Amino acid sequence: MTKTMKEMDVLRDHLAKHQLKLTRQRELILTAFLRQEHITAEAMYHQLAKKDPHLGLATIYRTLNLFCDAGIAQARHFGTQTQYDNISHKGHHDHLICTGCGTIVEFENCEIERLQEEVATKNGFVIQTHRLELYGLCSRCRH
Amino acid sequence: MTKTMKEMDVLRDHLAKHQLKLTRQRELILTAFLRQEHITAEAMYHQLAKKDPHLGLATIYRTLNLFCDAGIAQARHFGTQTQYDNISHKGHHDHLICTGCGTIVEFENCEIERLQEEVATKNGFVIQTHRLELYGLCSRCRH
DNA sequence: TATCCTCTTGAGACGGCTTATCAATTTCAA
DNA sequence: TTGAAATTGATAAGCCGTCTCAAGAGGATA
Numbered sequence: 001m002t003k004t005m006k007e008m009d010v011l012r013d014h015l016a017k018h019q020l021k022l023t024r025q026r027e028l029i030l031t032a033f034l035r036q037e038h039i040t041a042e043a044m045y046h047q048l049a050k051k052d053p054h055l056g057l058a059t060i061y062r063t064l065n066l067f068c069d070a071g072i073a074q075a076r077h078f079g080t081q082t083q084y085d086n087i088s089h090k091g092h093h094d095h096l097i098c099t100g101c102g103t104i105v106e107f108e109n110c111e112i113e114r115l116q117e118e119v120a121t122k123n124g125f126v127i128q129t130h131r132l133e134l135y136g137l138c139s140r141c142r143h
Numbered sequence: 144m145t146k147t148m149k150e151m152d153v154l155r156d157h158l159a160k161h162q163l164k165l166t167r168q169r170e171l172i173l174t175a176f177l178r179q180e181h182i183t184a185e186a187m188y189h190q191l192a193k194k195d196p197h198l199g200l201a202t203i204y205r206t207l208n209l210f211c212d213a214g215i216a217q218a219r220h221f222g223t224q225t226q227y228d229n230i231s232h233k234g235h236h237d238h239l240i241c242t243g244c245g246t247i248v249e250f251e252n253c254e255i256e257r258l259q260e261e262v263a264t265k266n267g268f269v270i271q272t273h274r275l276e277l278y279g280l281c282s283r284c285r286h
Numbered sequence: 287t288a289t290c291c292t293c294t295t296g297a298g299a300c301g302g303c304t305t306a307t308c309a310a311t312t313t314c315a316a
Numbered sequence: 317t318t319g320a321a322a323t324t325g326a327t328a329a330g331c332c333g334t335c336t337c338a339a340g341a342g343g344a345t346a
Contacts, residue, residue: 124282139267
């Protein structure tokens, strides 16, 4: 079973549970979405314009938000725009963000993830996803 | 020397260095800002409406952004709004958020914070602030 | 302290991003 | 195949934050 199919099943499951329907547009957007780690609605709009010139921007926003509800995507506000992160990659990508120049460095740290699990367990939670963003100045912006 | 005075001096210093002026509004907003850990422009607008009904929202935005330039505050996008964090505030907490019922549990974990510093240093960053949110199901919502 | 140049303010216009509206279309269970 | 219900595309509307500009305030200088 490919990764794409796994996500598609998650979507199908969510749709069934909520009396929603699987449409051509939702399949198209999911397929495109799974090819990236994160993307904005606007960027996807341009990316898909070739494949379906009539696909509306509103539909993309609606669909990406649907993916968030289904647990496939996660919205992250950065600057004035919303980034939609692919959660299946997300588990291992946190962000260091320079408040000076906006540079984003991705990192992963198993030890931090382990401690997160520990905190969650201590509070009776089971983690589905998380968001960790460190804001500061990169070496260049400090001078 | 009180904490308020220390921040006020930082502001004065920044103003002097950039040929800016210390106004009644800037003093008022700084005093209010230092009383909180983080606040939105809109919230501060309502908070200060009693003290100065003519204080404009644009002035609050401009002033909070000025504080960011001066290194007193830090802007962080949260939801659709911008949160202005008080950088000198140390008692920072992170959040465990239940995706089932919306319950939010605050926690702090020194070990995680230490590891964050480590990651930042390794990448040449100096952290100003951070945000850590763990999303999952609480014990009640799992059943 | 009075003067004067410059910076700041307040009010509202403006612009970018996202969501709401609604008639036409599509999905899918029966 | 049919029909109720969900979805779509186009665009209007809404929200948040910034810009504009005339009126007002700060503060260096004498």
